[in-house]
Amino acid sequence: MSEQPRGMKTPRSRRWVLSRAAMVAAGVAVPSTWIASNALADPASPKLAEVDMELVLVAALVDPPKPDMAPTDPCGPHVKLVETAMEAKKLLEGKNVDEHFGSATVQAYAKWQEELGYTGIDANGLPGKTTLTKLAEGQFTIVNEVAAGDRNDSYGGERTNTRTVEMLTKADELFSAEIGLTQGSYTNSNPGSAGTHDGGGVIDIGVNSLGETERWELVKALRTVGFAAWLRTPDQGFDYHIHAVGVADPDLSSSAQAQVHDYYVGKNGLANHDADNTPDEYKVDFTWWEKYKRG
Numbered sequence: 043m044s045e046q047p048r049g050m051k052t053p054r055s056r057r058w059v060l061s062r063a064a065m066v067a068a069g070v071a072v073p074s075t076w077i078a079s080n081a082l083a084d085p086a087s088p089k090l091a092e093v094d095m096e097l098v099l100v101a102a103l104v105d106p107p108k109p110d111m112a113p114t115d116p117c118g119p120h121v122k123l124v125e126t127a128m129e130a131k132k133l134l135e136g137k138n139v140d141e142h143f144g145s146a147t148v149q150a151y152a153k154w155q156e157e158l159g160y161t162g163i164d165a166n167g168l169p170g171k172t173t174l175t176k177l178a179e180g181q182f183t184i185v186n187e188v189a190a191g192d193r194n195d196s197y198g199g200e201r202t203n204t205r206t207v208e209m210l211t212k213a214d215e216l217f218s219a220e221i222g223l224t225q226g227s228y229t230n231s232n233p234g235s236a237g238t239h240d241g242g243g244v245i246d247i248g249v250n251s252l253g254e255t256e257r258w259e260l261v262k263a264l265r266t267v268g269f270a271a272w273l274r275t276p277d278q279g280f281d282y283h284i285h286a287v288g289v290a291d292p293d294l295s296s297s298a299q300a301q302v303h304d305y306y307v308g309k310n311g312l313a314n315h316d317a318d319n320t321p322d323e324y325k326v327d328f329t330w331w332e333k334y335k336r337g
């Protein structure tokens with residue numbers, strides 16, 4: 043852009059002249075910064091609605107296996123904004139813009155991830171920070187972002203992501219003994235895990251050195267910081283251990299996602315969907331890591 047010839051004054055709008063004249067008439071000093079900012083200001087842009095990423099992730103885990111299409115409170119309005127943005131991109135039919143992050147919405151989001159070039163666990167149908175930010179352009183803003191962090195982090199020598207490490211570290215502070223992992227995340231080395239460990243946020247904990255009460259206390263500590271956690275037993279066909287899934291972890295495999303729904307409705311996270319075997323005194327309200335940290 044060429045420079046303005048020296049000595050020429052910038053034309054003022056009629057509104058600017060009138061407003062300045064009114065202030066002068068009223069005896070109000072007109073600061074030069076006010077003049078500059080008002081001369082250059084653009085009309086205010088409409089404020090975009092906010093989408094709470096935590097609530098969208100919770101709905102994406104809790105909603106799909108539901109027997110009905112009821113939204114999960116208070117997630118519905120946030121889910122609808124995401125669904126509306128996907129409808130605008132021809133990823134989701136209008137009939138599915140319903141505040142329910144069901145199977146159709148999960149599939150549509152996975153398609154969006156694939157369109158952006160992602161594969162594998164990065165196209166699992168759960169909103170991640172990068173893909174949700176891209177979807178949000180011109181549609182909504184994002185609050186309460188969730189990130190798995192470094193996928194090559196570790197806890198006790200077992201691979202998992204940074205979010206899970208932070209959760210385990212806090213659970214360890216709440217528990218009287220040391221937490222020792224027997225299986226981490228991002229691994230398919232154990233066929234008996236049915237794919238739950240293929241993604242992030244899932245770990246198994248050895249409990250052979252713990253008494254019965256300590257085992258349940260550890261389950262409670264894990265649940266307190268945001269894990270869906272169960273004590274697995276020989277009656278269920280397992281050696282004693284604790285299986286835990288990080289609620290709202292965006293890297294969960296599809297089978298781990300289904301376990302969060304089971305936990306939400308008080309079931310055991312196994313194929314038979316039996317009732318949770320945890321004694322009532324060791325159960326806690328449904329929560330997740332970011333919510334726990336806020337207190």
